[in-house]
Amino acid sequence: MPRKAAPLTDSAIKTAKPKTAPYKLSDGEGMYLEITTNGSKLWRMKYRFDGKEKRLSFGAYPAVSLAQARQQRKEARQLLADGQDPGEHRKVAKREQRHTFEELAREWHRYNAKRWAPATADKAMSYLENDLFPIIGRKPVATITRPELVELVRRIEKRGALNAAKKVRQWLSQVFRYALAKGAVEANPATDLNVLAEHAPRVEHHPHIPLAELPELLKRLDATRASVMTRHAVRLLLLTGVRPGELRNAPWAEFDIEAAVWTIPAERMKARRPHIVPLPRQAVAILRQLQEITGSHALVFPGRNSARPMSENTVNKALAGAGYEGRQTGHGFRHLLSTELNGRGFNRDWIERQLAHGDKDEIRDTYNHATYLEQRRGMMQTWADSLDALCAGANVVAIKRKA
Incomplete structure (x- = not known):
């Protein structure tokens, strides 16, 4: 032995x-x-x-x-x-240790950004960089556990950012699904995180003031320290009914000012179809003023770094500074426009197309490709003129659509 x-x-x-x-x-x-x-x-x-x-x-x-x-x-x-x-x-x-969460998440983002609207890509990266990378960015993706992700989301909920927490849960699930498909993880630890989500109180997501208060809002806004670009952005939201993200990400190349038309390509639209926006005379005048300020830039509303757009919070901060926090948001102008145009008897299809909404009847929406451009041009000019009249002190209630 x-x-x-x-x-x-x-x-x-x-x-x-x-x-x-x-x-x-x-x-x-x-x-x-x-x-x-x-x-x-x-x-x-x-x-x-x-x-x-x-x-x-x-x-x-x-x-x-x-x-x-x-x-x-x-x-x-x-x-x-x-x-x-x-x-x-x-x-x-x-x-398994080879890929960190940040590496996989950035790869996932690059893969999806090709089919996203720029605003969606920017928002997704913002959540990654602000809420996820500082906490789990350097961790090997295969070592991240469900309890860690629950605790991460809880931190966001505790600061009252329930909408951000909801978005983070969505992005986490998608990143880990991507990692699962690549073979970097054996299971998705981010599934069913919504089961433990903090319940959000019922709120009006896009509040808006009555039309009669609009002149006072614009007057107060002009009296704040908001930049001229921000004030122009508010008025263009009112005059066009576009989403704030569609406006702040708009390049000058999309505008034909001589023809008074703004054409937004499908990749920038929520419904993934191109949207033609008729520009009333008042909107054209604002754009000409903006050309003198930002015409040398690619974007109509560039941010501090001219390669990136104005911040998504700029308009809402300006409205809050004018005393309308919780009462009016940039997106809320779409609701105001819809309420007023429907109340004045304009054709529902014209209004829905102006707002770039899909029809709730999916079959009808599939076959209804009409843009109603000329009808909408007249409708939006009537709307713009009524705003001028309101701010000048006229009785706008009497301004109805032409028969």
């Missing part, structure tokens, strides 16, 4: 000197310290799996201590007892 090797000691390791050929100091159970001719001391473990002799490396002494090497040996022998090859297990673990 072979003699059992005595366990190594730190003093024996420290005093071991290099020789003319590499040699080994055994610690038992397959583990040994290899002393190379240049004096390096390397931890190894010899084992057999499926009838083949194999070796594991545990690192170099003293970076890996005797106690640490023994712990690695213990873990390897447990894997062998469970019928697993420690070497293959290590390869899989290294492969």
Whole structure:
């Protein structure tokens, strides 16, 4: 019976000197310290799996201590007892550690940004950079657990940002679905996070004031420190009925000011179909003024970094500064426009097309490709004229559509 090797000691390791050929100091159970001719001391473990002799490396002494090497040996022998090859297990673990959450999330974003509207791509990246990367960005994606994600979303909910928390849950689920398809994870830990979501109070998402209060709002807005670009943006939202994101991301190339038409391509629209916006005379006048300010830029409303658009919060902050926080938002002007035009008896199809809404009847929507451009041009000019009359003190209630 072979003699059992005595366990190594730190003093024996420290005093071991290099020789003319590499040699080994055994610690038992397959583990040994290899002393190379240049004096390096390397931890190894010899084992057999499926009838083949194999070796594991545990690192170099003293970076890996005797106690640490023994712990690695213990873990390897447990894997062998469970019928697993420690070497293959290590390869899989290294492969799983390769991708961090930020790497996978940015790859997912690049993949999807090609089919998203720019506003959607910007918003998704904003949530990633502000709420996710600082917390889990550097973590290997395969090591992230469901409880971690629940706690991450809870942090967002605790600051009262329930809408942001909802978006974060959606993005997390999509990123991990992408990682799952790539084989970077074996399961999606972000499924069903909405089951534990904080319930949001019922609120009016896009409040708007009565039409009669509009002159006072515009007067107050002009008296604030809001920039002329912001004030122009508010008026263009009123005069066109477009979504705030469609306006702030608009490049000058989409406008034909001479023809008084703004053509928004499908990739920038929520419904993914091109939208033609007739421009009343008042909107054309504002755009000509804006040309003198931002005409040399690609965007009509560039932000501080001219390559990016005005912030999505700029208009709402300006309205809040004018005293209308919780009473009027940029998106709320669409509701005001819809309420007033429907109340004045304009054709419902014209109004819905102006607002770029799809028909609730999907079959009807599929076959109704009419843009009603000329009808909408007359409707929106009547609307713009009525706003001028209102601000001048006329009785707008009497202004109805022409028969």
